């Protein structure tokens with residue numbers, strides 16, 4: 418097991434990569450614990466949960482709402498949960514985002530932790546202290562910055578994850594390597610087969626490296642005023658694709674990274690060869706790198722991007738594998754680069 422600490426404004430958070438769900442009792446109080454999970458995780462892993470009341474929510478982005486939060490507050494009230502209670506979310510990004518939001522707001526805040534059960538939540542969603550829910554179709558509109566006391570990344574849980582969910586996690590892993598770590602990028606290239614088979618040493622290293630990179634960025638810029646923006650590499654186009662074509666997040670980000678790499682080449686920052694390495698790596702992880710789309714639709718979605726400032730957008734570009742910078746890019750310029758797909 419490997420540990421990484423995040424020093425948030427609201428306190429220290431320890432992320433444990435390679436710890437196990439069935440050792441959760443070591444990290445929680447002996448009573449007044451409430452568990453929050455979803456139907457799938459409950460069906461698969463309930464037997465390994467510690468003895469404590471469980472609130473089970475449904476699945477899918479559509480349930481990440483204030484209505485679901487309301488039902489959880491009610492359940493907490495019904496079981497007479499107090500300020501001294503401790504809440505643990507056991508699940509993927511949706512369970513963790515909702516649990517963090519609930520724990521940060523119920524009775525003005527109770528301590529909480531996560532057992533992260535998807536690759537995406539281990540390498541991304543449960544690192545960094547952003548918690549929240551969607552509102553009227555707008556993603557993560559209502560929420561708080563607040564760090565859990567701990568995050569357990571149990572790599573065994575990934576074995577039951579559907580393949581498509583696994584790939585979403587690999588897209589974020591490639592992103593972390595591309596923006597910060599050329600060595601990790603090489604490692605991803607050399608070990609793709611083992612990684613896809615969830616070889617324990619390889620997956621532990623990749624989850625650990627991702628957490629290390631993301632938590633380093635978060636430690637320096639918890640509230641996304643500057644450096645944290647670089648975690649949006651591939652996400653400007655990615656979000657536009659996700660919204661217009663309805664592809665899963667990781668697949669959209671994969672396509673977004675291809676476009677961002679092309680734009681980096683167009684700006685003379687990245688070599689053609691390195692851009693090709695990115696596309697090839699994404700292909701090795703069975704992520705899409707080409708797609709038919711309606712340019713107008715994507716452009717319209719880009720114009721609605723939250724990070725837009727007038728005609729420009731903060732955009733993360735690569736100036737080499739493992740190195741990035743943020744530039745303001747005119748939306749028109751983004752239009753041109755779409756030819757690359």
Ligand SMILES: NC(=O)c1ccc[n+]([C@@H]2O[C@H](COP(=O)([O-])OP(=O)(O)OC[C@H]3O[C@@H](n4cnc5c(N)ncnc54)[C@H](O)[C@@H]3O)[C@@H](O)[C@H]2O)c1
Pocket residue numbers: 455456457458461476477478481508509510511512514534535536537538541542543544545546547548556557574575576577578579582585
């Ligand atoms: N807070 C952040 O910084 C942050 C960052 C990235 C993403 N997110 C959020 O994370 C969410 C997506 O997270 P996700 O991809 O983990 O989705 P998810 O929580 O919906 O999980 C994906 C699916 O896998 C199932 N599942 C979970 N663990 C399983 C396991 N071990 N075995 C089998 N099935 C399992 C779930 O029930 C669900 O059906 C989005 O809402 C997104 O906004 C948050």
Ligand SMILES: [Zn+2]
Pocket residue numbers: 541589652666670
């Ligand atoms: Zn993402």
